[in-house]
Amino acid sequence: MKIAVTATQPNLTAPFEPRFGRCAYFILIDSQTKDWQAVTNPGLNSRGGAGTQAAQHIANLGVEAVVSGRFGPNAFAVLQAAGIRAYEAQGGTAETLLESFLAEKLNEVKAPTSPGLHSGRGR
């Protein structure tokens, strides 16, 4: 299973990024092999629609579960349509969050948890 964790830096040990749409990187981890890679988030510098753009990106990458702090309404709608499960975390690193995820200690999000930085409304 391919898992994405929102991160501030392209490694396993940096603090995770609580904002989904505006994270700098996604750390993609294979839950079986523990192989990982960091990909940049095209939504980071987006003028608007960061959430939809970020969600489209990880959907294209075949991600099946994503761990972040907050999910805005538009991003969440895309994740749902793509069948990507969203999990909520308070703090940690990609490494510790992967462990928590595998130990089933993270809450699955069933509805948007943030109005979004721009309230999910463009500006």
Add this chain to the structure above:
Amino acid sequence: MIITVASGKGGTGKTTIATSLALVIESRPLTFLDCDVETPNAHLFLHPEWQERREIGVLIPQVDAERCNGCGICAQVCQYHAIVVIGDKTLVFPELCHGCGSCTLNCPEQAITEELHPLGFLERGYSDETIRDGNFSFARGLLNVGEPMAVPVIRDLKNWQFSPETEIVIRDAPPGVSCPVVESMRGSDFILLVTEPTPFGLHDLKLAHQVVNELRIPAGVVINRDGIGDGDLDRYCQQADLPILLRIPMRREIAEALADGRPLVSVFPEYVPSFRNLYSEIHYLVQEAQR
């Protein structure tokens, strides 16, 4: 001639200045546009009787699921990420859409049609008894509550002129320096920046001044509530070569009259010459700039 009254900081007196300026100008036809479509308030001073109302919006895509093959080109061309394609599902986010039409144009299957997503409305009419000569018109835009995009409403308002021969347009801009302000300023011959001599007033004036410079439109300053704060604003205007065209002192009686919905020049006729002078100065600066 189009004069836009802007400020940077909110609450400095844009509408106070814009309405009084409009009331002293004798050229006709004159149109007053309240471009602060999120919180228009100039009608409280100019009392227009509404005669026309028009609903406006942006054209947003409607995807025909039968025709759509999920190629994803619409999502790729959308600069606002308002369309997302997941497998064979195409999701449209109307609140993110700017109505540019790129998706419709680029869809190889012609699966996209457009429908109007209402954003707000425009209203226009003529102003009260003192100026009901048929040539002083007033129009405003009103953005629906909850809608985030003011720019299309302002753009439509600007294009909704009463008569093509309009001599003078006064635009009352929203506060700040974001897109709605830029849209209100764009196409103006002159920008009047209303501020107050406080650190906040100066800070935001500097931002507004940058926008004005970017747009290459001549500008001048009105200092409202003169006498409060400090001398930094004056120093900045001098250094930046920004002419100070009018000063209105801080006076409780002025605030009381405005709170009562009465224009400054109507309550205090001693300001009529100052505002006429302001208009002459603007006229002169515009001609200078065009040389």
